[in-house]
Amino acid sequence: MTIAQIQDEIRALKKERDICVLAHVYQAREIIEVADFTGDSYAVSVSAQKTANSRVVMCGVRFMAETVKLLSPEKTVYLANQEAGCPMADQLNAARLKAAAEKYPGHAVVCYMNTTAEIKAMSEVCVTSSSAVKIIRAMEEHDILFVPDCNLGAYIAKQIPEKTIRLINGGCPIHAAVGAGDVAAARRAHPGALLLVHPECVPDVVTAADYVGSSSGIYDYAVKSDSREFLIGTETSIAEHLQYACPDKRFYYLDKKMMCHNMKATTLMDLYHCCAGDGGEEITMPPELIASAGKCIDRMIELGG
Ligand code: 13P
Ligand code: SF4
Numbered sequence: 001m002t003i004a005q006i007q008d009e010i011r012a013l014k015k016e017r018d019i020c021v022l023a024h025v026y027q028a029r030e031i032i033e034v035a036d037f038t039g040d041s042y043a044v045s046v047s048a049q050k051t052a053n054s055r056v057v058m059c060g061v062r063f064m065a066e067t068v069k070l071l072s073p074e075k076t077v078y079l080a081n082q083e084a085g086c087p088m089a090d091q092l093n094a095a096r097l098k099a100a101a102e103k104y105p106g107h108a109v110v111c112y113m114n115t116t117a118e119i120k121a122m123s124e125v126c127v128t129s130s131s132a133v134k135i136i137r138a139m140e141e142h143d144i145l146f147v148p149d150c151n152l153g154a155y156i157a158k159q160i161p162e163k164t165i166r167l168i169n170g171g172c173p174i175h176a177a178v179g180a181g182d183v184a185a186a187r188r189a190h191p192g193a194l195l196l197v198h199p200e201c202v203p204d205v206v207t208a209a210d211y212v213g214s215s216s217g218i219y220d221y222a223v224k225s226d227s228r229e230f231l232i233g234t235e236t237s238i239a240e241h242l243q244y245a246c247p248d249k250r251f252y253y254l255d256k257k258m259m260c261h262n263m264k265a266t267t268l269m270d271l272y273h274c275c276a277g278d279g280g281e282e283i284t285m286p287p288e289l290i291a292s293a294g295k296c297i298d299r300m301i302e303l304g305g
């Protein structure tokens with residue numbers, strides 16, 4: 001079968017089995033083409049609430065499918081490829097968070113969306129890269145313990161100097177792998193290009209950037225910009241999608257090691273099998289966990305809009 005034929009089968013299965021397909025912007029182009037909603041981790045996770053479909057398939061990583069389930073517990077939610085986890089989310093367990101909270105008593109725990117439902121259940125509010133500054137600024141609490149990404153946390157703390165923001169060690173191994181030396185080499189190779197980076201990058205890289213934003217923030221900025229050349233400092237798929245969207249502009253990887261194998265794990269055939277009912281994994285959680293972890297997602301929407 002060709003890619004186009006598989007995509008047609010998926011479209012037919014979506015209708016037949018009342019399925020809504022969500023795809024994070026780091027997914028492959030052939031998956032994004034058959035998705036009902038595409039966006040950064042915030043937009044893609046909340047979008048399932050807007051649809052009447054009884055089944056939702058997430059093409060992304062596990063914490064995104066879990067977030068969809070927390071927001072829409074009445075829907076049947078699937079992760080298209082059960083192997084697609086997030087190494088950052090796996091870094092933090094309940095015991096480690098408990099120890100950090102004991103070290104900083106009286107601090108409101110704010111978790112990044114890239115965490116397990118168990119961590120969300122222990123947090124006051126959840127944030128994403130596109131909503132973190134707005135939400136933490138809007139919180140009444142002055143003292144914040146932000147987990148687990150210390151690079152995103154350092155970026156937030158710089159934007160909100162009036163609050164005390166404590167951090168722990170943790171972060172995205174893909175974004176954190178790039179340093180100031182890689183930026184210098186990329187700038188030398190493409191002196192006219194604007195540098196657009198994700199706040200999961202280390203502070204030296206973030207400080208050197210012309211724009212800092214979420215995965216879809218970077219995409220939108222590059223599409224609207226009058227500049228012609230860009231160094232893309234986030235997962236490699238964003239540069240690929242941009243090259244199709246803007247053929248008259250040039251997009252370069254900040255560094256080709258910024259490739260997330262978990263985000264790339266889901267294939268079009270995984271999506272096909274999940275839609276056909278013989279693949280993927282249904283996300284289930286005990287009702288008590290849905291209730292307690294759901295509260296911090298509800299607060300994210302309340303404060304983040
Ligand atoms: P955003 O889509 O919120 O920018 O998150 C990036 C990411 O690393 C998701 O795994
Ligand atoms: Fe996790 Fe980083 Fe991959 Fe996103 S890019 S899924 S944060 S490892």
